[in-house]
Structure formats: structure tokens, C-alpha cells
Amino acid sequence: MLVRTHTCGQLRESDVGATVRLNGWVNSYRGHGTGLVFIDLRDRYGLTQLVFDGEDLPGDVMETADHLRNEDVVAVEGTVRVRTGGENPKLPTGKIEIEVSRLEVLNKTANPPFLPDDLAKLPNEELRLTHRYIDLRRPKMQKIMQARHRLAKVTRDYFHENGFLEVDTPILYKSTPEGAREFLVPSRNVPGGWYALPQSPQLFKQILMIAGCDRYIQLCRCFRDEDPRADRQAEFTQVDLEMSFVRREQVMEMMEGYIRRLWREMAGIDIPAMSRMTYRDAMERFGIDRPDTRYGLEIADISEIASRSEVAFFKDALARGAERPRFNSKRGVVKAIRVPGGAEKLTRKITDGYNEFARSFGAGGCAVVKVNAQGQFETGVAKFLEGVRGDLTAALGLTPGDTVLFVADEYAVCTKALGELRQKVARDMGVVPPPGAEGGPWNFLFVVDFPMFERNKETGRWVAMHHPFTAPRDDQAQTFVEASVDDEVTIESIVSAGYDIVLNGQEIAGGSIRIHDPKVQSKVFQLLGLTPQQAREKFSFLLEALSFGAPPHGGIAFGLDRLVMNFVGTDNIRDVIAFPKTQTGADLMTRAPSAATDEQLREVHVRSTWTPPAT
RNA sequence: GGGGCGGUAGCUCAAUUGGUUAGAGUACCGGACUGUCGAUCCGGUGGUUGCGGGUUCGAGUCCCGUCCGCCUCGCCA
Numbered sequence: 001m002l003v004r005t006h007t008c009g010q011l012r013e014s015d016v017g018a019t020v021r022l023n024g025w026v027n028s029y030r031g032h033g034t035g036l037v038f039i040d041l042r043d044r045y046g047l048t049q050l051v052f053d054g055e056d057l058p059g060d061v062m063e064t065a066d067h068l069r070n071e072d073v074v075a076v077e078g079t080v081r082v083r084t085g086g087e088n089p090k091l092p093t094g095k096i097e098i099e100v101s102r103l104e105v106l107n108k109t110a111n112p113p114f115l116p117d118d119l120a121k122l123p124n125e126e127l128r129l130t131h132r133y134i135d136l137r138r139p140k141m142q143k144i145m146q147a148r149h150r151l152a153k154v155t156r157d158y159f160h161e162n163g164f165l166e167v168d169t170p171i172l173y174k175s176t177p178e179g180a181r182e183f184l185v186p187s188r189n190v191p192g193g194w195y196a197l198p199q200s201p202q203l204f205k206q207i208l209m210i211a212g213c214d215r216y217i218q219l220c221r222c223f224r225d226e227d228p229r230a231d232r233q234a235e236f237t238q239v240d241l242e243m244s245f246v247r248r249e250q251v252m253e254m255m256e257g258y259i260r261r262l263w264r265e266m267a268g269i270d271i272p273a274m275s276r277m278t279y280r281d282a283m284e285r286f287g288i289d290r291p292d293t294r295y296g297l298e299i300a301d302i303s304e305i306a307s308r309s310e311v312a313f314f315k316d317a318l319a320r321g322a323e324r325p326r327f328n329s330k331r332g333v334v335k336a337i338r339v340p341g342g343a344e345k346l347t348r349k350i351t352d353g354y355n356e357f358a359r360s361f362g363a364g365g366c367a368v369v370k371v372n373a374q375g376q377f378e379t380g381v382a383k384f385l386e387g388v389r390g391d392l393t394a395a396l397g398l399t400p401g402d403t404v405l406f407v408a409d410e411y412a413v414c415t416k417a418l419g420e421l422r423q424k425v426a427r428d429m430g431v432v433p434p435p436g437a438e439g440g441p442w443n444f445l446f447v448v449d450f451p452m453f454e455r456n457k458e459t460g461r462w463v464a465m466h467h468p469f470t471a472p473r474d475d476q477a478q479t480f481v482e483a484s485v486d487d488e489v490t491i492e493s494i495v496s497a498g499y500d501i502v503l504n505g506q507e508i509a510g511g512s513i514r515i516h517d518p519k520v521q522s523k524v525f526q527l528l529g530l531t532p533q534q535a536r537e538k539f540s541f542l543l544e545a546l547s548f549g550a551p552p553h554g555g556i557a558f559g560l561d562r563l564v565m566n567f568v569g570t571d572n573i574r575d576v577i578a579f580p581k582t583q584t585g586a587d588l589m590t591r592a593p594s595a596a597t598d599e600q601l602r603e604v605h606v607r608s609t610w611t612p613p614a615t
Numbered sequence: 616g617g618g619g620c621g622g623u624a625g626c627u628c629a630a631u632u633g634g635u636u637a638g639a640g641u642a643c644c645g646g647a648c649u650g651u652c653g654a655u656c657c658g659g660u661g662g663u664u665g666c667g668g669g670u671u672c673g674a675g676u677c678c679c680g681u682c683c684g685c686c687u688c689g690c691c692a
Contacts, residue, residue: 028653036649054649069643085650094652111643114626119653120641121627126684179692199692226691234691360618360688467692528692582684 002075009046015080026072034062049097073107076100129588144568154265164217169204180224186604197223205242209553210545217241242555266567278449287419292505293443295431299418305391306334310384317408329412338396342403343370363417367406445502452494466498470512473497511556518546
């Protein structure tokens with residue numbers, strides 16, 4: 001084989017006269033029969049034009065060249081020369097071409113199901129995934145893989161420079177079925193025993209701290225057997241890290257440094273100092289724990305004013321859970337969003353849609369009022385608000401042409417519905433800036449002071465909002481330890497030492513200071529409804545480790561895939577994963593998952609209960 | 616588990632209210648062509664309309680079921 005001396009993106013005018021060899025894929029054929037043939041040869045690095053000239057080459061070579069087709073793999077030898085037919089300004093190699101003297105066809109392709117062409121309309125994703133090796137040849141996909149590589153490298157560089165140690169943790173791991181559904185792996189050596197794939201290396205990294213590792217980093221694969229979304233895969237990658245002898249300030253500083261470094265090196269952007277917001281503030285103003293602060297449209301609590309209106313369903317909502325404390329999830333509230341200029345842009349059809357949209361989140365609906373040129377309310381519930389029009393106008397800062405959206409319901413439902421609605425309205429109003437990669441703002445935010453616990457909607461039991469190893473905030477620890485497990489109001493008020501990093505309304509990282517006191521850890525388990533026996537059965541290794549000299553520690557994990565998505569400007573997580581899975585967890589290329597043989601199952605002591613459906 | 620959208624030539628799409636032999640571009644094959652650069656021109660092959668039922672004189676089109684993909688609610692400590 002004619003082994004390459006250069007890549008297809010390398011040669012320039014300065015190389016003119018050199019004899020070179022190139023290897024690559026035929027990207028396009030432009031032929032004039034056996035007289036003259038042009039080929040653009042492609043590899044990961046670029047395109048170079050090859051010329052086959054019938055006056056210099058033997059007939060059989062010209063014959064072969066004339067039959068080259070897209071995606072054939074070839075090797076050529078030839079001389080670099082200035083293009084005699086004019087340069088191609090679209091290509092970095094556009095001033096030169098290779099006058100081919102020898103041609104070797106390394107692999108003649110079958111007719112490909114599609115071409116790796118970024119200019120053409122993409123075939124449907126099913127086909128791209130089935131023939132992923134062709135899709136990945138596309139320059140765009142090559143760029144994405146390169147970006148992902150660079151991001152991993154910058155990450156390792158930064159944490160290396162800051163004294164972090166990269167340590168691998170097990171993939172075959174103990175099942176601790178509290179959070180996400182786990183993937184299970186049967187043991188052959190221990191009949192009836194099962195491993196689980198880790199949802200995250202959480203406990204291992206804490207134990208590494210107890211082991212004196214001090215600073216740990218890992219780019220690790222995590223597995224959660226839950227239904228995927230556009231930005232979620234069952235198998236994904238985290239930038240996982242942990243630090244000893246820190247309070248949350250130190251972790252947050254280290255993270256801000258990392259983010260700054262990433263954006264500098266990946267996008268050439270210096271990001272401003274990251275702001276902070278409490279969880280309560282985020283929920284009150286934005287209705288979500290990961291607020292998109294690139295636009296306003298903030299949510300206002302108008303419960304007091306609503307109580308003086310004539311709107312029946314406002315009053316009904318407010319009557320619910322009225323005896324409960326403020327911010328309690330079951331207490332009725334009325335909240336509103338002022339949409340400046342909405343009267344014109346948000347048509348009746350659109351606002352009717354909002355009503356449906358609010359319902360889909362469990363709310364009774366969404367009331368809509370428009371402010372006319374005289375400052376009067378129109379449509380829907382307008383006449384029932386007449387008595388409080390002045391107060392509402394003042395409280396919300398209403399001006400003519402505004403639309404106001406109201407939701408009345410229990411706190412949790414109302415907040416959720418308006419939080420989601422706010423984002424939908426922002427898109428409809430066109431106030432969401434373009435993705436940051438194209439010049440829009442990068443709004444980073446630390447969200448802090450999350451509640452430690454919340455009630456599970458179905459079981460009514462306490463569950464950890466972050467995870468059961470999250471410590472209470474320093475000033476809350478004493479209250480927490482002393483609180484009775486039945487003291488609902490106190491338990492609900494305990495704030496954790498957790499922190500999320502939010503970018504343009506997207507959670508890109510989450511972490512916390514961990515519990516390093518076995519007594520506090522036991523208390524959390526107790527509150528979560530684990531008996532001491534159950535806690536020991538599941539987490540004895542952790543409780544034991546915590547009792548043998550555990551340093552205060554904390555950490556965080558970033559979703560690596562989502563970070564990459566931001567830099568390459570895609571909203572499809574499958575684009576940034578070389579071999580992703582479909583919504584049913586299938587790998588369309590390898591056809592996984594597939595059946596196991598009876599022999600395989602016997603060996604791991606498993607019998608399947610599944611039977612094929614009757615046809 | 617629920618809701619929505621989609622599946623027609625290798626690919627991207629079209630096909631009127633249910634009505635003739637399901638079309639176009641592209642890819643592929645053959646031919647012409649000595650400076651193209653998304654080459655051009657001429658000709659040709661290519662179809663179980665995802666699959667299975669049903670309604671009808673007649674189904675790509677309507678109905679039922681099912682499979683696959685995407686979006687989404689639930690879920691994701």
C-alpha cells in the first residue's frame with residue numbers, strides 16, 4: 001500500500017513540487033471520462049483535490065479513476081502543484097492539487113445508504129445510527145468528537161494542575177436501589193448474587209476521601225435505567241470530583257475556575273463572575289430550580305390581591321391548605337406572569353394553548369388577561385378582577401399592550417406550571433437569545449440552599465432532594481440532629497450544603513458538602529425510613545468508613561455530554577456520543593440488547609420469565 | 616405506563632375529496648465529455664407505500680391492531 005506522507009488537510013502552496021502520498025475516502029467525483037478526472041479526497045483533516053490526467057496516465061489507471069465513486073478508499077502518489085484551473089476559496093487546500101501518478105484502490109465501497117455530506121439534508125436518525133460509521137465520517141461529527149476530546153483534555157489539565165488525582169472506580173458495583181432504576185448484572189461465581197452498574201461513583205469517591213486521596217477526579221461512565229430524553233441517555237458521562245477539608249466556598253471557587261478555563265479554551269470566551277441564587281428565590285421568581293436568567297418574565301405571587309378579587313377559582317385555590325406555612329407545597333397560591341407586549345403577539349389560539357399546557361402539569365388551567373390602551377383588562381376573567389385592577393397594575397407594573405397569565409393552585413403545582421409556562425412564553429415571544437455559541441450570553445448561576453428533604457408524591461415519605469449523603473448547611477446541622485423525625489415543619493426547613501450550576505436554564509452540574517459524621521448519616525437514613533438494620537445492610541461499608549477518621553469533604557459532578565452540547569451547538573445528546581442508544585435503549589448498529597442463550601443464562605443462574613407474544 | 620408526530624424507490628420528498636400504470640430530485644448502472652470544484656448532457660434499473668387485519672366496486676389515503684424512530688408527561692436519590 002502507498003502509505004500516506006501527509007493528511008488531506010495539510011498541503012499548501014509551500015509544498016508545490018513535492019512528491020506526496022495521500023490516503024482517504026473519495027468525497028466527490030467530477031469526471032470528463034478517461035481524459036480528465038477530478039477527485040476530492042477526504043480524511044479527518046480535510047479535503048484535497050486529486051487530478052488524473054489522461055495525457056500522462058496509462059489507460060487502465062484512467063479507467064479505474066473514471067469509476068471511482070463516493071466513499072471508495074484509495075491511496076495515491078503524485079506531485080503537488082498550483083491549480084491550473086483556478087483556486088477553490090472554500091477549501092484551505094484550495095490553491096493546490098495533486099497531479100496523480102499512482103493509484104491504489106484500498107476498498108471499493110458498496111453503494112452507501114447515504115453520504116456523509118453536511119451540505120445535503122440529513123437522512124433520518126434511525127438510518128444514521130444503523131450506519132453510524134458513515135455518519136461519523138461527516139465533518140460535523142468529526143468536529144464534535146474532536147471538541148469532546150479537547151474538553152476532556154482541558155478538564156484533565158485543569159484538575160491535574162490543581163492537585164487532583166484521577167482514580168478509576170468499579171463498574172460492577174453493589175446495588176443500592178434508592179434513586180434511579182439500576183442495570184443489573186448477574187454473578188456467575190455467586191449464585192443468586194447481582195451487581196449493579198453505578199448511577200454514579202458517589203460512595204467510592206467519598207471513600208477515596210476517607211482513604212486520604214484528598215482530591216479526586218474521574219471522567220466516569222454512569223448508568224441510569226430511566227426513559228431517555230433529547231438531553232438524557234441511560235448511559236452517560238460525568239466529570240466527577242471530590243475534595244477533602246473544604247467548605248462549600250472552596251468547592252464553588254474551584255468549579256468557577258474550571259468553568260472559566262473551559263470557556264476560555266473551548267470558546268475563547270472570558271465569562272463574568274458567576275452569580276448565586278437561593279433555591280427559594282429561584283422557585284419564587286422563576287418557578288424552577290434551574291432558572292434561565294437570559295430574559296425576564298418573572299413570576300409574581302399575587303395571592304393577597306387575588307383574595308380580594310371576585311374570581312371564584314382564585315378563592316378556591318387560596319382556601320386550600322391555608323393553615324399551612326408559607327411555601328408549603330400544599331398551600332394554595334395565585335401567581336402571575338406579566339408578558340410585556342403580549343397582547344399583540346400572543347393570539348387567542350396561543351393563549352388557549354397555554355391553558356392546555358398548564359393543565360398538563362396538573363394545574364386547573366391558566367387565566368389570561370390583556371391590558372388595553374386605556375389600561376383596562378380584557379378577556380376571560382377581566383370583569384371579576386375589576387375591583388383589584390389598580391392594585392394588580394401597580395404590583396405587576398402593567399402597561400398597555402401587556403398580557404398577564406394567572407395560575408391558581410397548590411404551591412408546588414402552581415410554581416411548576418408557571419415555571420414551565422414562562423419558558424414556553426419566552427420562546428413564543430422570541431425573547432430567548434440564540435445559543436451562546438453564536439454570540440448570545442452565557443448566564444451561569446450557582447443555585448444554593450436547597451431543602452435537604454422533600455415528600456415523595458406517591459408514598460408521602462421523606463426523600464433526599466439531592467442524595468442521602470448530602471450534609472446540612474453548617475448553621476443547620478445542630479437543628480437537624482436535634483429535630484424529632486416527626487417535626488415536619490423543622491425537617492422541611494432544613495437547608496443543605498448543596499449547590500447546582502445552571503447555564504442558560506440547564507443544570508450542568510450538581511454537588512454538595514457530604515456528611516462526614518456517622519451520627520448525622522444515621523439520622524438521615526432514619527428520616528428516609530431505613531431501619532438501622534436496613535442501613536447497615538446497604539451502607540455498612542460507608543458507616544464503618546465514616547467512623548474510622550473521615551475528613552470533611554465535598555464535591556460535584558458535571559454532565560460531560562451536556563457540556564459538549566453547549567460548545568458544539570446541538571440540542572440532541574446523541575450527537576455528542578459516538579455510539580448512542582435510541583429511546584428504547586437499543587443500539588441500532590450492533591442490535592443490542594439481544595437474546596441470551598439458555599446456556600448463558602444457566603451459567604449465571606438466571607431464568608427468564610419473558611415469553612414472546614402470540615402472533 | 617400516558618399523550619403527540621412520523622414511517623411511500625438506496626436516500627430526501629410528492630401523490631387533489633378514496634379513483635387510470637404511485638411521481639420528482641438525488642444516488643446507482645450505461646453512454647458522451649480534457650479544468651472541474653454540489654461538474655454537465657443523454658438514457659436506464661429501481662416500489663410488499665413498516666407489518667397484520669378490516670371497510671369499500673376501488674385504499675399510500677379511512678378504521679382497528681402491531682412494530683420501529685423522534686418529541687414529551689411520569690420517571691431521572
